[in-house]
Amino acid sequence: AAGVIQSPRHLIKEKRETATLKCYPIPRHDTVYWYQQGPGQDPQFLISFYEKMQSDKGSIPDRFSAQQFSDYHSELNMSSLELGDSALYFCASSSDGTGGLNSPLHFGNGTRLTVT
Amino acid sequence: GENVEQHPSTLSVQEGDSAVIKCTYSDSASNYFPWYKQELGKRPQLIIDIRSNVGEKKDQRIAVTLNKTAKHFSLHITETQPEDSAVYFCAASIRFGGNTPLVFGKGTRLSVIA
Numbered sequence: 001a002a003g004v005i006q007s008p009r010h011l012i013k014e015k016r017e018t019a020t021l022k023c024y025p026i027p028r029h030d031t032v033y034w035y036q037q038g039p040g041q042d043p044q045f046l047i048s049f050y051e052k053m054q055s056d057k058g059s060i061p062d063r064f065s066a067q068q069f070s071d072y073h074s075e076l077n078m079s080s081l082e083l084g085d086s087a088l089y090f091c092a093s094s095s096d097g098t099g100g101l102n103s104p105l106h107f108g109n110g111t112r113l114t115v116t
Numbered sequence: 117g118e119n120v121e122q123h124p125s126t127l128s129v130q131e132g133d134s135a136v137i138k139c140t141y142s143d144s145a146s147n148y149f150p151w152y153k154q155e156l157g158k159r160p161q162l163i164i165d166i167r168s169n170v171g172e173k174k175d176q177r178i179a180v181t182l183n184k185t186a187k188h189f190s191l192h193i194t195e196t197q198p199e200d201s202a203v204y205f206c207a208a209s210i211r212f213g214g215n216t217p218l219v220f221g222k223g224t225r226l227s228v229i230a
Contacts, residue, residue, distance in 0.1 A: 033217055042205055042220040043160065056217050090159060096215035104150060105218055107159040 002027055004093050004108035012114045013081050021076040021111045025093030031055065032074040033092040033105060034066060043090060049074055050096055081115045088112050118143040120208050122221025129196050130229055137224045139206035140188040148211035149182060149189045150218065154203045163204075164191070167212070196228045 005024040013019050025032050031050045035043035036059075045058035049068035060066070063081075068074045078085060088110045095103040119142040129135050141149075147168035152160035166173045166180045166189065173180050177196075182189040193200055203225050207218040 031215060042222050043218075045217040045219070048215075048217055050215060055215065058217065088157075094215070102211045102215050104162050104165055106162065107152075109159050112157075 004091055004106055006089075006091050006108035006111050008111060009109065010112045010114075012116065014116055015081055015083060017081050017115075019078045019081060019113060021078070021089050021091075021113070023074045023076070023091030023093075023108060025072050025074070025091075026106060029093035029095050029103070029106075030072060031094050031096040032068055032072070033094075034060075034074070034076050035090040035092065035107075037088040037090060037110075039087075046076070078113075083115050086113060086115045118146055118208055118216075118219040120206060120219050120221040122206050122224060124224060125222060126225045126227070128227045128229060131196060131198060133196055135191075135193045135196055135200070135226055135228075137191045137204055137206070137226070138188060139190070139208075139221050140186075141208040141219075142187070143208070143210075144184075144187065145210050146208040148209050149180070150207050151178075151180060151191050152205045152207065152220075154205060154223075156202075160205060193226075196226075198228050198230050201226055201228045 033048040034046040037043045046060040048056045052068045066076045090110045092105040092107045094105045122139045150165035154160045179192040203223045206221040209218045210216045
């Protein structure tokens with residue numbers, strides 16, 4: 001079965017540079033979630049999109065922005081990178097209709113961002 | 117917002133023994149409680165979930181119980197095997213009639229000693 005695809009798998013950037021992470025959800029999934037996971041930490045919710053509109057916002061810094069495109073893929077744009085941004089960034093997708101039962105979240109393999 | 121507490125943070129068991137991980141949540145509106153297993157450097161993988169309309173769910177060696185009144189839920193792994201060693205995360209959210217993001221517990225590092 002198709003899974004959530006994230007690219008790149010690894011990314012090394014210097015402080016103050018920018019980075020773009022991409023996420024391709026499972027086909028027919030309409031919701032994308034972005035999570036940040038620091039070493040030894042639990043995944044922290046950043047932002048989510050449902051049907052190309054932002055649906056929830058978590059602890060996403062103002063330096064970061066994201067969007068979901070017409071083909072449902074999503075991109076997380078990170079600017080003015082700081083050392084503390086080094087983490088695993090996971091994208092998850094689900095099928096979230098209005099009301100009723102929504103499908104479980106399935107995670108991609110993540111992008112490991114290292115800021116030097 | 118939702119707050120999920122998870123205990124213990126580390127757990128070591130002998131192969132073949134049982135392991136129990138407990139979580140509590142704060143938002144009584146939460147109605148969906150998944151458990152994820154994460155191996156080092158890999159993605160969290162859903163292993164079992166429970167919805168608020170049931171009190172217990174079992175899948176082979178894994179079971180989850182939910183006490184809505186007390187707002188806590190637990191993961192039970194029986195006959196543990198070395199390959200069960202990983203970090204386990206509980207989570208909670210509103211998935212019935214809503215699509216709120218998952219809020220994770222801090223994780224439990226399970227070590228199964230052969």
